[in-house]
Structure formats: C-alpha cells, structure tokens
Amino acid sequence: MANNEESRGLKSLLDWFANRRKSGQISIEPQEREIADGLWHKCPKCAVLSYTKDLKANQMVCNECGHHNRVDSDERIRQLIDPNTWTPMDENLRPNDPLGFRDRKAYADRLRDMQEKTGLTEAVKTGLGKIDGLPVALAVMDFRFIGASMGSVVGEKLTRLIEQATQRRYPVVIVCTSGGARMQEGMLSLMQMAKISGALQCHQDAKLLYIPVLTNPTTGGVTASFAMLGDIIIAEPKATIGFAGRRVIEQTLREKLPEDFQTAEDLLTHGFVDEIIPRTLLKKSLAQLIALHQPLTHTINEEVVVWEKTKNLSPTLVD
Structure with missing residues (x-):
C-alpha cells in the first residue's frame, strides 16, 4: 500500500515538472553559472x-x-621595472606590408586587426628603466601580437635598444617569447636574426651584460638568434623552448620524443640554459645579477658615478 502511494506521489511530481517545462517556466537547457x-x-x-x-x-x-x-608586455614591465622609471622607446615604429602578402587574410588587414585588438603597434615593447635602482635596457615580447613573431619592426626596435644600451653602458634584458620569424615579411624577417645578433656582438665586445629570459613559448628564429646569445640565459619553469616544432622533429626522425623534450628543465640538463627562475623571484634575481656585473665606476650625463657596495648598490656622485 505504501509503495503504491509513493509511486503515485512520484508520478504526480514528474507530471508537475513536465507541465512546467511545457509552459516554459522551467528550462531544460544547461545553464552556466554566471561569473563576472x-x-x-x-x-x-x-x-x-x-x-x-x-x-x-x-x-x-x-x-x-x-x-x-602568460602575461602581456605591460604587466611584465610592471613586474620588473621600478615605478616611475620606465621610458619607452620607438613607440611610433609601425610595420608595413612591402610584399603585399596575403594568405587567408591580407597581411595589412591582419596588422590593423592586431593593433586594434591589443593596443600594441608591434610584438615587442622596448625602453629604459631601473630594476631595484639599477639602470637597464629592457625589451618585452608580447605573444598576443601575431604570436610575437619577429618582423622587421621587431628587429629594428631590438637593435636600436641594444645600440642605445651599448652607448649608455647599460645591461640588456630581453624577455623572449615567440613563434619565430614572421613569414609574411619573407627575407626581411629572416635578416633580423643577423641584425640583432650583430648588435649584441658589439654590446658584448664592450664587456657589457646581456640576459635573455626565455618564457613559454620561445621557438623558431628567436631561439636560433638572440634568445641563445646571452651571457646568462634564464628560463621560466616548464617553458617550451626550441627551434622546430615537436611534431616536425618526430616525423623527420620517425621517433617518439621524451615527454620533457624542449622544456626549460630539459635544456637546463643539457647546458643550454643557465638557470630556471620562477617569475615571483625574477626581479630579485635580475637585480642581483646586474649588481654583480656593475662596473666600479659608471658615467651618467658625463658625471662619474661610484657604485657603493651596499645592499641596494645605490649610485653616489663623485665630488
């Protein structure tokens, strides 16, 4: 008797839900939780x-x-550079389309869309600033802009930054991320590898410090040039770093590659990276490395500066 009453009660409940669904008062469509x-x-x-x-x-x-x-270039600059010390360089340099290139979309249209979407003019931001009070020339690549691919303007901005750093005797830090050379610019893109490398050679001939920071992902022509030319090469944990893609290598070799292949940890094991540093410790580590390589004397605006051997290495003008 009790079972019959339970069955009738359940049927009545199901009928009630069915009627409510028909009238549209209950939706049977899955609804996502509303999150701001x-x-x-x-x-x-x-x-x-x-x-x-x-x-x-x-x-x-x-x-x-x-x-x-992944973080954008503005956020990365805020993380690394002391407040109110950042001076951007070459913000008005903009790419053009010398080849009239078109794939699924015209390159000129792709550039315009990326500029509107990201608010960037190109895939790298460059400038001068201070890290814990120490002057530095910093470049930050931004993966949002066509995969941070290296075109002629990226190469020009990096080259100008390095040359300015050499003239001022500043260390150079480049935060790298890229899918490689920008195919839409053809040979003009590939030649940036040699141009940037040449500027870095002059910088290093002047006995000045260069530190690339490899973030996820750093691949292609960037890896094959300035990303691997540092005096001290730093990588973020688990970053993908390589030249050709994993699938291309596996298809060429007809072998299955290890799971950790092309990771920062694998490169550290094989000596291609000097240190893996978590992002939360990066600014402190860069400051220590820059301080360690500071000359005993430094010239700012034709005045001789002595770097005091204190915790913050504060510059003091010589009387």
Missing part, C-alpha cells in the same frame, strides 16, 4: 579556479600547481 567577466581564472594546467586579483598578486602564477600563465 575576468573575476575568476581557470588554470589550464590543474583546472583550479582562482580569484583573478589573487592570481595577479602572485604575478599570474597558479597558487595550486605553480603554472606560469
């Missing part, structure tokens, strides 16, 4: 949801698994 845009961030590695404000406070490094999320 940008309020939460889902880690692509461990899938943990993090409060974006907390994630930014940790420099976009996942608190759960340590995954280094």
